[in-house]
Amino acid sequence: MPELPEVETVRRGLAPVMEGAMLERLELRRPDLRFPLPERFSEKVAGRRIAGLGRRAKYLLIDLEGDLTIIAHLGMSGSFRIEMASDQSMPGDFHLPRSKDGKHDHVVFHLRSDKGEGRVIYNDPRRFGFMDLIERSRLDLWPGFVGLGPEPTGNSLDTDYLARRFAGKAQPLKSALLDQRVIAGLGNIYVCEALWRSHLSPARAAATLVTPTGKPKKQLTALVEAIRAVIAEAIAAGGSSLRDHIQTDGSLGYFQHSFRVYDREGEPCQSPGCGGTVQRIVQSGRSTFFCADCQK
Template identity: 75%
Template sequence: MPELPEVETVRRGLAPTMEGARIARLELRRKDLRFPFPDGLEARVTGRSIVALGRRAKYLLIDLDNGTTIISHLGMSGSFRIEVEQLSDRPGEFHHPRSKDEKHDHAIFHLEGPKGASRVIYNDPRRFGFMDVAQRCELDLNPFLFGLGPEPTGNELSAAYLAERFAGKAQPLKSALLDQKNIAGLGNIYVCEALWRAHLRPTRAAASIVTTSGKPNKQMELLVASIRDVIADAIKAGGSSLRDHIKTDGSLGYFQHSFAVYDRESLPCGNPGCGGTVARIVQAGRSTFYCPACQK
C-alpha cells in the first residue's frame, strides 16, 4: 500500500496540472471502488475550480472553490496519471502514453486549465482505493480523518509529544509507531527504516524510551529525527516503487534502492562497523526487518 512519501509524490505530480484548473466534467465509470462513490459526486464537483491539492496522512485532498474537498485514498493499487491534450502551438507539451489497463480507469477528471485541456485519470485494478467528499471546515470530523495524529513532517511531532503518548505503554515500539492516532501516515516500510536509523529494536516496549518522569530520553530524540529524515529522503527520491505504485507521469520512485533493512533479510547490515545481518520477523501479521546486532 502506498505510504506517505508516495502520496506526497502523487500530490506534487498532480499539482501543476490540477491547481487552478476547472473541472469541466467528472466521469465515473462505475458506482463504487472500495466503497460507493458519494451520491451526486459528479454534479457536486462539475464546474468547480481546484484551488489547492493537499495531503493528510495517506489521503490526497482536492480543495475546490466552494469549500468542498474531495478525499482520495489510493488503496493497494490505485494511481493517477495525467493526459495532456497535444497542441501543435504549445512546444514542449506532451501526451503521456495511456495505461495498458484502461479497463481499470474508474474516475476521470476532465479539466480546463491555463495550459489547455487535460485529463487526470484514477486507475485501480484491485479497487481498494476510494473517494469521499466533505466540507473543508469539517475535515477533522470526517470518519477517515478523525483522530489522526500529527504529520511526521510537521512541527507538532516532537520527542516530548511522543513521550507523552508512549509513557507506560508495553506495546511494541513498531506497533506504537504504526498507530495512526500517534503519528499520521507512517507505514510499515518507513517505520522499519526509521527504527534502523535510530538503532532501536522494533520489539522493545514503547515506554522504554521514555524516562520515569515521562520525559523523552536521547533514544526518543534520535527516533523523532530519524522519522523526519527517512520521510524527507523518501519524498526526495519520489517514493518507493513497490508492486503497483508509480508516479503520475508513469515513472518510478527510487527510495527502494536506498532501503537499509526493509526486504533485505539475510543481507549485511549497512551500519559502519556493525557486522550484523538483517533479520525478518512477523509482528501483528506484518513483516518487520531489522538488524539484531545494532538495534537494541
C-alpha cells in the same frame, strides 16, 4: 499500500496541472471503487475550480471552490495519469509495469485551464482505492481523520509529544509507531527504516524511551530525527515505488534502492562496524526487518 511519501509524490505531480484548473466534468465509469462513490458526485463537483491539492496522512485532498474537498485513497494499485491535449506522451523510466488498460480507468477529471484542456485519470485494477466528498470546513470530522496524530513532517511531532504518548506503554515500539493515532501516515516500510537508523529494536517497549519523570531519553530524540530524515529522503526520491505505485508522469521513484533494512532478510547489516545480519520477524501480521546486533 502506498505510504505517505508515495501519496505526497502523487500530490506534487498532480498539482501543476490540477491547481487553478476548472473541473468541467467528472466522468464516473462505475458506481463504486472499494466503496460506493458519493451520491450525486459528478453533479456536486462539476463546474468548480480546483483551489488546491493537499494531503493528510495517506489521503490525497482535492480542494474545490465552494467549501468542498474530494478525499482520495489509492488503495493497493490506484494511480493517476495526466493526459493534456498538447502532450499525450508519458515521460519517465518504467522499471515496473503500470496499468494502462482502459477498463481500469474508473474516474476521469476533465479539466480546463490556461494550460489547455486535459484529463486526469484514476486507474485502479484491484479497486481497493476509494473517493469521498465532504465540506472542507468539516474535514476534521471525516471518520478517517478523527483522532489522527500529527504528520511526521510537521512541527507537532517532537520528542516531548512522543514522550507523552509512550509513557507507561508496554506496547512494542514498532506497533506504537504504526498507530495512526500517534503519528499519521507512518507505515511499515519507513518505521523499519527509522528504527534501524536510530538503532532501536522494534520489539522493545515504547515506555523504555521515556524517563520515570516523563522526559524523553536520548534514544527518543534519535528516533524522531530518524523518522523525519527517512520520510524527507523518500519524498525527495519520489517514494518507494514498490509493486504498483507509480508517479503521475509514469516514472517510478528510486528510494527503494536506498532501503537499508526493509526487505533485506539474510543480508549483512549496513550499519558501519556492525557485522550483523538482517532478520525478519512478524509483528501484528506485518513483516519487520531489523538487525538484532545493533538494534537494542
